[in-house]
Amino acid sequence: MIPSSYKEKLKKYETRLIVFFSNPTVNILWYGLIILFFLSLILFPTIFVLFYVIKEFSTIQTEIIANEVYRLQIFEALSYSVTVSVIITIIDLIFGLPIAWILVRREFRFKSILNSIIELPLAVPTAGLGFSVALFWGVTPGIAEKPIFALNFIQDALPILVLFHFTTTFPYVVRSLAAILEEIDVTLEIAAKTCGASKFTAARTVSLPLFRSGVATAMILSLAKSLSDTGGVMTLLATIGSLKQTGTTVIGEWKHAYQDWKIEGVPYEDLLNNDLASLLPPDPETLIPSMAFMSALMIFVAIILVFLAKLFAKRAKVPFRKVIPYFEWKISDGAAPKARSILSFGFLVIFVIIPSFFLIIYVFQGIGGVNILTLNDWMIFGQSILFSVFVASVATIANVTVGVPMAIFIARKNNRFSRIMDSLIDIPYVVPSSALGFSVGLFWTSQIFFPANELFFVVMAHISMTFPFIVRNTIGGLSELDTSYEDAARSLGAKPIQTFRNVTLPVVKFSIIAGAIMSFTRSIGETGATLAVSPNSITAPVFIVDLIKNQGNYFFAALTTIILILISSLLIFVLRAKVTRRRRR
Amino acid sequence: MTEAYLEIKNLEKRFGKLWALRDVNLQIEQGEYVVILGPTGAGKTTLLKIIAGLIKPTSGEIYKNSNLLNPFPPEKRNLAYLPQTSDYSLFPYMDVWENTIFSPKMKGEKPYDEIRSLCDEILDMVNLRARYNAFPDELSGGMKQRVALARAIAADADIFLFDEPLRALDARLRIKLRTEVKKLVTDLNKTTLHVTHDFEESVSIADRIIIINEGEIIQFDSPKDIYDYPTSLFSAYFFGETNLLAAKRLERKNGTYFVQIKNHVLAVENIRSNNSTKTKKNDKNEVVIAIKADKIHITPQNTIEKETDSYNYFHGVVSHSYYLGKWVNLEVTVEGISRDILVAIPSSELMKYKIGTNVILYVSIDDMECFEEPWSRIRKIEAA
Numbered sequence: 001m002i003p004s005s006y007k008e009k010l011k012k013y014e015t016r017l018i019v020f021f022s023n024p025t026v027n028i029l030w031y032g033l034i035i036l037f038f039l040s041l042i043l044f045p046t047i048f049v050l051f052y053v054i055k056e057f058s059t060i061q062t063e064i065i066a067n068e069v070y071r072l073q074i075f076e077a078l079s080y081s082v083t084v085s086v087i088i089t090i091i092d093l094i095f096g097l098p099i100a101w102i103l104v105r106r107e108f109r110f111k112s113i114l115n116s117i118i119e120l121p122l123a124v125p126t127a128g129l130g131f132s133v134a135l136f137w138g139v140t141p142g143i144a145e146k147p148i149f150a151l152n153f154i155q156d157a158l159p160i161l162v163l164f165h166f167t168t169t170f171p172y173v174v175r176s177l178a179a180i181l182e183e184i185d186v187t188l189e190i191a192a193k194t195c196g197a198s199k200f201t202a203a204r205t206v207s208l209p210l211f212r213s214g215v216a217t218a219m220i221l222s223l224a225k226s227l228s229d230t231g232g233v234m235t236l237l238a239t240i241g242s243l244k245q246t247g248t249t250v251i252g253e254w255k256h257a258y259q260d261w262k263i264e265g266v267p268y269e270d271l272l273n274n275d276l277a278s279l280l281p282p283d284p285e286t287l288i289p290s291m292a293f294m295s296a297l298m299i300f301v302a303i304i305l306v307f308l309a310k311l312f313a314k315r316a317k318v319p320f321r322k323v324i325p326y327f328e329w330k331i332s333d334g335a336a337p338k339a340r341s342i343l344s345f346g347f348l349v350i351f352v353i354i355p356s357f358f359l360i361i362y363v364f365q366g367i368g369g370v371n372i373l374t375l376n377d378w379m380i381f382g383q384s385i386l387f388s389v390f391v392a393s394v395a396t397i398a399n400v401t402v403g404v405p406m407a408i409f410i411a412r413k414n415n416r417f418s419r420i421m422d423s424l425i426d427i428p429y430v431v432p433s434s435a436l437g438f439s440v441g442l443f444w445t446s447q448i449f450f451p452a453n454e455l456f457f458v459v460m461a462h463i464s465m466t467f468p469f470i471v472r473n474t475i476g477g478l479s480e481l482d483t484s485y486e487d488a489a490r491s492l493g494a495k496p497i498q499t500f501r502n503v504t505l506p507v508v509k510f511s512i513i514a515g516a517i518m519s520f521t522r523s524i525g526e527t528g529a530t531l532a533v534s535p536n537s538i539t540a541p542v543f544i545v546d547l548i549k550n551q552g553n554y555f556f557a558a559l560t561t562i563i564l565i566l567i568s569s570l571l572i573f574v575l576r577a578k579v580t581r582r583r584r585r
Numbered sequence: 586m587t588e589a590y591l592e593i594k595n596l597e598k599r600f601g602k603l604w605a606l607r608d609v610n611l612q613i614e615q616g617e618y619v620v621i622l623g624p625t626g627a628g629k630t631t632l633l634k635i636i637a638g639l640i641k642p643t644s645g646e647i648y649k650n651s652n653l654l655n656p657f658p659p660e661k662r663n664l665a666y667l668p669q670t671s672d673y674s675l676f677p678y679m680d681v682w683e684n685t686i687f688s689p690k691m692k693g694e695k696p697y698d699e700i701r702s703l704c705d706e707i708l709d710m711v712n713l714r715a716r717y718n719a720f721p722d723e724l725s726g727g728m729k730q731r732v733a734l735a736r737a738i739a740a741d742a743d744i745f746l747f748d749e750p751l752r753a754l755d756a757r758l759r760i761k762l763r764t765e766v767k768k769l770v771t772d773l774n775k776t777t778l779h780v781t782h783d784f785e786e787s788v789s790i791a792d793r794i795i796i797i798n799e800g801e802i803i804q805f806d807s808p809k810d811i812y813d814y815p816t817s818l819f820s821a822y823f824f825g826e827t828n829l830l831a832a833k834r835l836e837r838k839n840g841t842y843f844v845q846i847k848n849h850v851l852a853v854e855n856i857r858s859n860n861s862t863k864t865k866k867n868d869k870n871e872v873v874i875a876i877k878a879d880k881i882h883i884t885p886q887n888t889i890e891k892e893t894d895s896y897n898y899f900h901g902v903v904s905h906s907y908y909l910g911k912w913v914n915l916e917v918t919v920e921g922i923s924r925d926i927l928v929a930i931p932s933s934e935l936m937k938y939k940i941g942t943n944v945i946l947y948v949s950i951d952d953m954e955c956f957e958e959p960w961s962r963i964r965k966i967e968a969a
Contacts, residue, residue: 015693484668485676490659491637491666492688492740502691506678 021497031413034405035421042464046428048446049439053296056289063286064293074250074294081247082301084158085226088165089309092173092222093215099344100177101203105186106341118348121171121356123568125525127541128561130232131548132359133164134239141241142552147362157237157244164236167355168229169222170348176221180214181207199332201323216313220430223305227298228432231527231541235557238549247298248434251291252531255438258287259535292442295435295532306430359558369555381560384543389567391530391539392523395462396470396516403470404512408500410471411478412486429468437461437529454534461529466519473518477511478504513575521568540564588651590615590776591636591744596645598631598800605631606800609645613776613793618767620791621780622823628800629780630669633746636778637666649743660691665742669780671753673733675721681708681732682717688740704739710769711735726754730762734769745770745777751786763790784824788812796820812877816857818956821875822966826914828881828926829967830874831960843896844872844955847921851948852896853955873958878914878929880952886943897953899946901926903938917944 020026053060064070103115121129134140135147137154146152154160184207192202230248237244245253330336410422428436440461445452481504489499527541538546540560547557589612596609606628613619621629634640636647638659647654654662665688668674675684685708689700708714711731721729730750737745750766751759767790770777781787787794788808796803796811796819804811804820815821822829834856835843842853856872886900901919913935916925926946930938938944 482670482674484670484674487634487637487639487659487668488666488674489676489687489691490639491662491664491746492691492736492742493660493663494687494691495660498691502687503676506676 018495018497021495027496030405031409034402034409035417037402038406038421038424038467041460042428042467043424045440045443045460046431046436046464047299047439048443049292049295049435050299052292052442052446053289056292059286059289060293064290070290073245074297077245077247077250077294078297078301080158080161080244081227081298082305084161084165084246085223085305087162088169088226089219089222091162091166092169093218095344095347096170096173096177096218098340099348100174100181102341102344103174103178104181114345117353118171118174121167121352123521123565123572124356125527125541125544125561125564126168126229126232127235127525127527127544127548128359128558128564129168129356130164130234130236131239131544131554131557131561132357133167133232133355134160134236135362136355136358137163138236138240140239142239143554145366147358147365149361150358155240157240157242160236160240160242161233161246163351163355164232165222165226165229167352168232169225170352172221172225173218177214177218180211180217184210197323198325198329199337201325201328201332204328205323212313216310219309219313220306223309224302224430224432227302227305228434228436228528230434230529230531231525231545234527234545235548238545239554247294247301248432248528251294251298251434251438252528252535254287254291254294255532256535258291288442291438291532295438298432298435299439302430302432302435359561363555363558363562366555370559373556377556380538380543381556384538384540384560385563385567387538388524388540388564391459391462392520394459395466395523396520398459398463399467399470399519400512400516403467403515404474407471407474407478408504411475412483425468425471428464432528433465433526434528434532436465437532440464440529441533454537457533458530458537458539461533462523462526465526465529466523469519469522470512470515473511473515474508477508481507517572517575520571524564524568589613589648590617590650592648592651593636594646594648596632596635596647597643598628598635598640599643604800606635606642609802611795611802611805613778615776616771616774618771618777618779618790618792619795620787620793621778621795621797622782622784622787623797624782624823627797629782629797630748631800632797633666633748633778633780636744637664637746638662639666663740663742664744664746665737665740666746667733667737667748667750669748669752672721673729673750673753675729675732675736677721680718680720681713681724681735684721684732685735685739687736704735707735707738710738727758727762730754734766738769738773743776745775745779747777747779749780749782751781751783759786760789766790796823798823815875815954818873818875818958818962819966821954821956826878826927826929828874828876828878829963830876830922830924830926831963832872832874832955834870834872834957841950842955844874846874849899849919849921850896851953852950853953854950856955856957858957869957871957871959873956873960873963875954875956876926876948876952878927879912880948881926881928882947882949883915883917883928883930883938884945884947885937886945897948897950899926901944901946903940903942903944906935906938906940908932908935913938917946919946 021030064074099118103111103118124132135143135150137151138160139152139155140146140150154163188206188210189202192206193199197205228248230252233246233249234252237249331340406421406425410418410425431439441457444450444457444460450456485503485507486499489503490496494502525541526539527545530537530539530542531545535542541564544557544560544564547553547560591611591613593609593611596606597604598606609632621632623629631640635642636654638654638657642655649662649664659666676687679687682704685704686700689695689703695703705714708717711734713728713731713735716724716728721732724732733750747766751763754762763786779787779790791808793805793807794811795805798819804816806814811820811824815824818829821827830846832844832846832851835845835850837843842856844851844853844856851874853874899917899919899922901917903915904918904925905916907914907916909932911932912929913932915928915930915938917928918925928946
């Protein structure tokens with residue numbers, strides 16, 4: 001029991017707080033602070049690298065662009081990134097649409113199970129996922145004991161990169177397509193059917209044209225995600241023994257080389273794999289402008305691609321308006337739809353689910369390998385996991401505190417400023433995480449107010465990276481809550497802060513939690529941003545990459561991945577359970 | 586004249602280029618039940634929200650009891666606003682009791698014991714004390730409406746602002762509840778503004794009605810005055826079933842105005858000049874006549890002699906009849922008038938007017954309103 005005097009004191013304190021926050025001046029100051037926070041801590045560091053490149057352009061021109069070998073290296077990595085992400089975006093759309101359609105419109109026995117299966121790969125950190133995909137599809141020279149069922153036939157970088165990115169992006173694409181599809185009124189299709197259209201024709205000619213925004217969102221999702229992945233690509237390519245690079249891994253490698261050279265004085269060529277080392281300039285100091293240049297290029301490419309995707313979704317005409325009644329009736333009824341469903345799901349299982357969790361088979365087969373691990377291994381392992389959880393928690397908490405007011409500002413204050421904010425919010429989301437991490441690191445070392453602290457930089461990079469998740473989710477929740485509830489509450493005498501706590505929060509709470517979960521899992525699985533800020537900060541995914549790339553300890557890497565999956569699933573489970581229990585008091 | 590309780594002066598609201606409200610001036614007395622009536626998009630809700638403080642007006646002042654309200658946020662105005670949503674904006678996560686005590690609890694002025702006895706009393710008043718722990722989604726439409734009312738009463742607000750409070754109910758319940766609401770509010774001697782687009786609802790409960798269209802107040806009078814003496818074409822049309830006829834102005838003779846529809850010459854009391862800011866006066870001779878369907882006297886042709894020298898008579902044939910219970914609406918085709926004239930008669934007289942019957946229509950000179958408006962206005966008004 002809390003003593004009543006204490007309770008009263010608490011109440012008095014609460015009242016005072018309410019009065020304080022209801023002061024209009026405090027209110028304006030508060031929003032000003034939030035916007036300042038966003039601009040100076042999230043937006044500006046994210047794109048700081050662009051300013052740096054402009055400033056240092058003469059160096060870049062003489063050192064990098066003039067150097068042909070170097071130029072080729074950058075060009076090759078970039079073209080790999082772009083090719084893969086464009087292919088992936090197209091494949092995602094082609095296969096994502098039917099599966100999202102089935103998930104939303106069709107009722108069947110295992111629907112709920114399927115719904116959760118699709119989300120499962122999201123919990124796997126991409127560093128582990130890369131390894132898993134390589135195990136399943138790829139030729140793996142470093143692994144003596146190949147797991148059973150492994151297909152084991154792909155040797156080239158490009159096809160396996162495509163397969164890997166399909167695994168990572170497909171769940172996101174299906175989920176976002178399904179969410180938007182659910183908003184489209186079914187009665188339109190029903191009306192079309194009563195007018196004599198077949199199911200297929202109705203879906204194609206009535207619902208699909210309404211789906212533009214969904215297509216745009218899904219395209220941006222898969223573009224951004226496939227451009228930015230670092231850890232997964234590193235482990236993937238290392239496992240199949242390929243020395244190819246993509247834009248993001250180049251940044252990670254260079255940063256690693258630079259850091260080791262600075263700290264340990266080791267000739268940095270030795271630290272890089274041979275292929276890359278031979279291409280580097282003699283002076284390691286030029287690595288900074290070259291990384292900046294690469295990051296700026298990646299940001300530029302990402303923005304261009306996203307812009308093109310938006311344009312495409314807006315302008316593209318629905319293919320063939322002509323209706324072929326006989327053919328479309330035929331594929332709408334009988335065995336055809338069933339065959340289509342089975343085909344889609346078979347596809348889903350083979351290309352997404354099995355590759356994602358293939359490393360579990362590997363771990364079970366080689367379970368004896370646990371004995372080889374020393375205490376020191378376990379120490380580093382424990383530290384890396386704790387470090388990851390710490391960074392992800394701090395980033396998530398910071399983002400909830402700032403992101404929720406930001407979301408309210410965007411969703412509820414309808415002025416020019418909030419509309420500008422609305423379009424700026426997504427920038428950290430589109431920028432590839434390696435470029436973002438590098439930019440954040442560059443920004444924080446360039447300023448003079450805070451002492452250089454790598455831990456702080458890593459946390460800041462993760463805050464920037466995951467900020468849009470919280471804000472977007474909260475905005476989504478807010479837009480579902482009619483403002484009339486808040487209007488009624490205000491008019492009945494509730495101050496804005498009381499209205500938020502008593503009326504708005506109980507409803508948007510779920511969206512905030514969903515955003516927090518996304519932000520947490522994204523942060524805990526992130527490799528590229530961490531590596532680009534500080535290669536010495538061993539988070540769990542960095543640890544996994546290191547195990548696979550440099551030590552060849554595949555078993556331990558797989559084990560770490562599984563434990564990481566368990567931790568994030570547990571956290572998600574606890575958070576969800578807590579929320580649902582509170583739902584009905 | 587005494588100071589009005591709620592006074593609105595020169596209120597204007599613009600959304601970008603669009604005028605939502607223009608030149609609104611109102612004076613409402615303490616305890617009055619005022620209905621704001623107008624078609625969708627007329628600016629009714631905007632007006633209510635501005636009074637509640639949820640939208641800032643572009644210009645103009647609002648006074649309550651001679652105090653300027655403009656600088657105060659909604660929570661300090663002490664007005665209870667009930668938004669226009671199907672669930673009456675009852676807070677979905679709170680049960681009936683929590684919804685009812687919401688306002689006193691938020692204001693925090695009274696000790697809890699006092700709030701409790703007050704809210705018990707209010708729930709008794711709306712007959713919902715037994716369901717105090719039900720959540721809004723467990724209640725019927727009528728019950729939700731009563732909870733919303735209880736919540737507003739518990740706020741002890743000076744003025745109630747109801748935005749279409751009966752919209753989501755079925756027809757029968759709507760009729761029952763509208764009188765209930767009115768009674769409850771009048772017993773408490775509260776001033777009320779009630780927005781609706783339902784003509785019948787407004788007539789049955791209002792002390793006075795504000796007719797609003799395209800952001801302008803068209804007329805503000807008692808229901809009877811608006812019905813009998815509409816001051817504009819819009820209020821004539823919007824209020825009850827009205828025939829609008831395009832006519833031409835003729836010379837004025839012996840103090841009487843004359844207008845002409847094809848070969849019919851009509852005498853009217855007055856021609857109201859057009860003072861609206863919106864319509865252009867393109868032809869001074871174009872006028873529109875408004876006649877209420879129930880003010881037309883109808884007789885079968887064979888019963889009386891043809892009175893050729895009198896005005897305001899029409900000869901016609903019944904073309905359709907619509908049975909409405911107590912009333913029957915007849916459509917009468919008159920030669921020379923392009924549209925059928927709607928006539929309302931008591932059902933008991935239905936036998937006399939079979940389809941095809943030749944009839945004579947007569948409209949008394951004071952039952953005819955004539956407005957100086959371009960003919961194109963008829964189509965515009967009827968399309969809205």
